[in-house]
Amino acid sequence: MIxxxxxxxxxxxxxxxxxxxxxxxFRTFPARNGKPMHWRRHYAKLARxxxxxxxxxxxADVLAADVSSACGGQQECAVKIILTRGAGARxxxxxxxxxxxxxxxxxxxxxxxxxxxxxxxxxxxCSLKLxxxxxxxxxxxxxxxxxxxxxxxxxxxxxxxxxxxxxVGNVICGTMTNIFVAAGGALATPRLDRCGVAxxxxxxxxxxxxxxxxSCAVTTLTxxxxxxxxxxxxxxxxxxxxxxxxxxxxSRTPGTITRELQRALERDDDAQMA
Amino acid sequence: MIxxxxxxxxxxxxxxxxxxxxxxxFRTFPARNGKPMHWRRHYAKLARxxxxxxxxxxxADVLAADVSSACGGQQECAVKIILTRGAGARxxxxxxxxxxxxxxxxxxxxxxxxxxxxxxxxxxxCSLKLxxxxxxxxxxxxxxxxxxxxxxxxxxxxxxxxxxxxxVGNVICGTMTNIFVAAGGALATPRLDRCGVAxxxxxxxxxxxxxxxxSCAVTTLTxxxxxxxxxxxxxxxxxxxxxxxxxxxxSRTPGTITRELQRALERDDDAQMA
Numbered sequence: 001m002i003x004x005x006x007x008x009x010x011x012x013x014x015x016x017x018x019x020x021x022x023x024x025x026f027r028t029f030p031a032r033n034g035k036p037m038h039w040r041r042h043y044a045k046l047a048r049x050x051x052x053x054x055x056x057x058x059x060a061d062v063l064a065a066d067v068s069s070a071c072g073g074q075q076e077c078a079v080k081i082i083l084t085r086g087a088g089a090r091x092x093x094x095x096x097x098x099x100x101x102x103x104x105x106x107x108x109x110x111x112x113x114x115x116x117x118x119x120x121x122x123x124x125x126c127s128l129k130l131x132x133x134x135x136x137x138x139x140x141x142x143x144x145x146x147x148x149x150x151x152x153x154x155x156x157x158x159x160x161x162x163x164x165x166x167x168v169g170n171v172i173c174g175t176m177t178n179i180f181v182a183a184g185g186a187l188a189t190p191r192l193d194r195c196g197v198a199x200x201x202x203x204x205x206x207x208x209x210x211x212x213x214x215s216c217a218v219t220t221l222t223x224x225x226x227x228x229x230x231x232x233x234x235x236x237x238x239x240x241x242x243x244x245x246x247x248x249x250x251s252r253t254p255g256t257i258t259r260e261l262q263r264a265l266e267r268d269d270d271a272q273m274a
Numbered sequence: 275m276i277x278x279x280x281x282x283x284x285x286x287x288x289x290x291x292x293x294x295x296x297x298x299x300f301r302t303f304p305a306r307n308g309k310p311m312h313w314r315r316h317y318a319k320l321a322r323x324x325x326x327x328x329x330x331x332x333x334a335d336v337l338a339a340d341v342s343s344a345c346g347g348q349q350e351c352a353v354k355i356i357l358t359r360g361a362g363a364r365x366x367x368x369x370x371x372x373x374x375x376x377x378x379x380x381x382x383x384x385x386x387x388x389x390x391x392x393x394x395x396x397x398x399x400c401s402l403k404l405x406x407x408x409x410x411x412x413x414x415x416x417x418x419x420x421x422x423x424x425x426x427x428x429x430x431x432x433x434x435x436x437x438x439x440x441x442v443g444n445v446i447c448g449t450m451t452n453i454f455v456a457a458g459g460a461l462a463t464p465r466l467d468r469c470g471v472a473x474x475x476x477x478x479x480x481x482x483x484x485x486x487x488x489s490c491a492v493t494t495l496t497x498x499x500x501x502x503x504x505x506x507x508x509x510x511x512x513x514x515x516x517x518x519x520x521x522x523x524x525s526r527t528p529g530t531i532t533r534e535l536q537r538a539l540e541r542d543d544d545a546q547m548a
Contacts, residue, residue, distance in 0.1 A: 002288050011285035012293060014276050014377045019286060019356065021418035022296030028364070053419070054426060080364060082293065090302070090354060090381065092418065092425035092449055103288045107364065131407035131469075132441060135423055143417035144295035144366065145327070149409055151366035152328060167406060175366055195405075 001070045002105040016101055017094065018084030022142035025049040026082045029237040030109065032273050033075060034068040041200045046083060049139040055085055058102055070106035077106040078238055084142070113239055117262060120245030120254050121160035123174065123234070125223065126150040130166045132194040140197045151175045160242065161234055166195050171221045177236045178202040181229035182257045187216040201235040208264040214257065231255030240265055275344045276379040280336070290375055291368065292358030296416035299323040300356045303511040304383060306547055307349060308342040315474045320357060323413040329359055332376055344380035351380040352512055358416070387513060391536060394519030394528050395434035397448065397508070399497065400424040404440045404469040412472040425449045434516065435508055440469050445495045451510045452476040455503035456531045461490040475509040482538040488531065505529030514539055
């Protein structure tokens with residue numbers, strides 16, 4: 001089910017700047033019984049990312065109503081919101097008064113995600129290196145060719161995710177996840193001020209870690225740091241926390257901090273839906 | 275007039291990967307009497323850029339027929355072709371068999387372009403710096419947020435273009451043009467192996483310069499090199515060659531090499547349409 005600007009329809013203008021230039025932002029997250037999970041955070045992130053591009057998000061209640069309509073009667077679904085600068089004339093310049101386009105879609109959650117949470121996943125290291133662009137770093141914008149090219153590097157369905165480094169070789173993220181490592185009872189996750197997406201679940205994990213008494217450094221992480229870590233896990237809003245059980249061929253066991261944070265996020269999910 | 279996959283219509287699927295991820299490439303060029311100018315070059319560039327993303331372009335005659343339809347009876351028009359990976363399921367991974375989407379549109383040429391060719395243009399220096407991404411450098415792909423943000427830096431209609439540097443400070447291009455400088459009877463234009471778009475008119479200018487006996491270095495160009503050059507001009511397929519008459523406040527006179535290359539390109543235009 002897809003809604004474009006609140007109406008059930010499956011198409012957007014061929015002159016939309018989202019298509020022409022990737023001029024927009026997006027979010028993907030779960031909903032339960034038509035209610036978006038962690039909505040306050042997702043809406044805030046959408047609005048903040050839009051604002052960084054000079055793009056104003058529709059009111060939160062308008063988008064939440066779209067989500068509810070798109071979910072229909074489904075108990076659980078994966079929701080995606082795309083917000084673009086709308087249709088415009090040819091050329092990079094945009095007019096101040098352009099009307100944004102919002103596309104809200106919902107589909108069933110991927111099967112196998114809870115199995116990945118319990119059993120862990122196999123990940124590989126991608127060749128494609130992320131470029132540095134501080135003006136776009138952290139934002140979930142629609143310019144995602146780097147992710148598309150990195151994801152095209154493998155087809156083995158047994159490998160759930162690929163890790164990406166930046167052009168100077170530091171580990172930044174997975175193609176669709178953020179990464180955390182734990183060693184000596186402390187967590188670390190890459191700084192995302194030059195590339196990568198600062199996701200909502202990354203933020204939730206950092207907060208949950210703080211509440212559980214673990215420090216979490218936002219820092220530079222090398223591939224050696226990742227290989228040497230006691231625990232490695234990947235996160236996103238649909239996945240929650242995926243422990244890594246195979247790190248580019250290195251076999252690993254999901255660790256106690258990973259399990260503790262998984263439980264904390266699940267409690268948090270249940271509490272905010274209560 | 276817009277054609278989507280050869281049919282007159284103004285919308286594309288909201289699930290198109292061009293919208294979701296900027297997963298595609300494009301071209302903009304003039305047509306005369308429904309016939310695309312320098313078509314062999316434009317088609318080759320579209321096909322090459324698509325291939326770099328694992329995306330197969332439709333046959334040249336199919337696209338040329340779309341251009342002719344989109345132009346209708348107009349004597350001269352500005353044509354745009356967008357080629358995307360087509361509609362797909364959520365997620366960065368794409369299936370091998372996905373059917374590309376092609377969007378072909380035509381509109382009247384911008385008024386004032388020939389005045390800019392004769393009188394020259396005012397340009398400014400943009401703050402936004404282009405990031406390095408060798409995997410995408412040179413391609414005219416749909417991930418153009420850097421250009422959008424740079425173009426949003428000014429609104430003065432008297433300034434036709436903004437020059438962009440990369441993250442290490444070298445001059446790369448304008449937001450919608452390639453740049454050439456001339457000094458001591460020799461030309462230079464930036465290397466585009468880390469960022470920027472290697473356009474068709476850039477290629478034509480380099481060839482015309484060679485035929486006219488001028489060397490043209492593809493090199494690193496600093497802002498000082500540009501300020502110190504005897505001649506500065508910007509090029510793209512719709513503009514042809516625009517001499518710079520105001521370089522970020524520095525007043526300049528269009529030079530003899532610029533004028534010679536303008537005449538060479540116009541002869542070349544007329545010859546290939548004859």
